[in-house]
Amino acid sequence: MSVSKITIFWFRRDLRFEDNTALYYALKDKYPVLPLFIFDRNILDELDNREDARVSFIYDTVKSMQKQLEDKGSTLLVRYAKPMDVWQALLKEYDIAQVYTNRDYEPYAKERDQTIDKLLSKHDVSFMSCKDQVIYEKDEVLTNAGDFYKVFTPYKRAWLDKLSRTEVNPLPSALRFDNWYQTKTNGMPSLEDMNFKHSSLEIPDSNVDEKLISNYDKSRDYPGLQATTRLGIHLRFGTISIRKLVNQTRKLNDTFLNELIWREFYMQILHHNPQVVDKAFKPQYDNIPWRNDEEEFQRWCEGKTGYPIVDAGMRQLNAIGYMHNRVRMITASFLTKHLLIDWRWGEAYFASKLLDYELANNNGGWQWAAGSGVDAQPYFRIFNPYSQTDKFDKQHEYIRRWVPELDTEDYPEPMVDHKEARERALNIYKKAVGKN
Structure with missing residues (x-):
């Protein structure tokens, strides 16, 4: 010793x-x-x-x-x-x-x-x-009744109000200190020792692009643009400081700051409701008789649904470990509503692929898409992949990048009809959960 x-x-x-x-x-x-x-x-x-x-x-x-x-x-x-x-x-x-x-x-x-x-x-x-990994944790932003917030907008108001009255000052670098235990190197196991190989996937850098963030509200919804920060993996593993990021960006763009607040909103939901990891936040949504067709799930995973915006998103995820946030919502809605496949299947697939995977965010986003989560979209709101494409990728810049065989006989027909799938989902959800 x-x-x-x-x-x-x-x-x-x-x-x-x-x-x-x-x-x-x-x-x-x-x-x-x-x-x-x-x-x-x-x-x-x-x-x-x-x-x-x-x-x-x-x-x-x-x-x-x-x-x-x-x-x-x-x-x-x-x-x-x-x-x-x-x-x-x-x-x-x-x-x-x-x-x-x-x-x-x-x-x-x-x-x-x-x-x-x-x-x-x-x-x-x-x-x-x-x-350390949040500005405000678990019980620091509560309602007047002392309960956790279940709706994002009032949580955001309380969060911002607290921030306006709080100094969020980053601390000095630990390398300035000399109080380190002086000892020889102990080496470290190799990836091979742990039965892993080095990945060839490119990791986005941790630089904060202030110009990009300044335009975030205008461009973030267009997947064909390079308009998101890709900082998720660095927040996940703490290679950047959330305090420094908030200080650097809080005056630049409210929409970008909102995304950081969503992250903390979902974290406090997970803290207070650990059961959401494998159960619906709204228990009645566990009554949905999911179809869970394994072949259809596989087509969704591989990006072969016949819906170009969905397929582009899934192929982007499979290729680089990232999917544009707007397209995450579209692909999640498609799986849970068009195909009536359990959100837990999609959540697990994203968890296995996303470089920026965060349990709280991923779970919150999937339950939002399925209608089962806190502050979720209502079950009768079902994304139309065609109108989403017209709004956010009208020239098919994003789609053609990931689905080069579009408009050829190699591209599959749509696996379901949008109108019929929408009606099916509405009927099944309504029977399972009532008018919500």
Whole structure:
């Protein structure tokens, strides 16, 4: 066991040195800080794609961070195991005074942290957690009655009101501090050690394009334009600071800020309602007799529905791990309404493919499309893929990029008739959930 007491900082969804809340406070405390990252087998062993670009992104980021720490005479401990096994070993190897980390709000993460906290407390090690990945967390924006908001617009008003009265100041870079535990590098497992291969998918950079954001409200709905920031993966894994992003953009564009508020809205919904992971927020929507035709689902997954805007979106997702947000709504509506396939099937498929996958956002978006979620579109609102195309991709710039065989005999006929599918969905939803 190490001779002197140390603090361990546990990196998770906060892979940066700049403006990292718990890391900042750990380094200001009295014990030298040894940082840790765990490639969690509870998560990684469940992934089907052994070239998952998100794993490659995390790996490359962690490797870069380890090199920066080695330049300061310290290191980043990197382990590939189940968290409980890692912590049991660390408690034997080091005299740990305290553990710092930033909070995560997803059900698995909350359960994991409770388990580790119990283990550490048995060894008289304090477990300190901080807010970092959101501006306002779980219970910080509530109704006057003290309940969580179930409708976005009043939540947004309360959120913005709180922001107007709050200083959101980014913290100094952790690399300015010298309170790092001085130790030799411990190396790190390779991707191959973890049974992964490096992905060839391109990861969008984390630069904030202020001109793009200034025009966000005018151009964000047109998938043929390069008009969205693609910052989702960086917010997901904390390679950028939400505080810095809000400070940088809050005066530039209200519509862009709204998207960041939606992210926190869905996070507080998930915190207060963990059952939404696999159940409808509105319980009556679990009465829908989904058709769940596996062949039709496969055609949707592959982008072979015969509806060009839907197929373009699915092919974009499959090719680059991203789909334009407007098209996400169209493809989700098509699956749940036109094909009457359970939103959970689509949610799981998006979760397996999206570089910017966030459980709260993905679940909230799919339940919104299906009509079953908090502040969801009513079930009788069914996107018409043709009118959506006319509005947002009239010249077929986006469609032709992803469906080059459009207007040839190689492109399939529509798998369902829009009008008939719409009527079928209306009848089935109405019987299952009433007038809502």
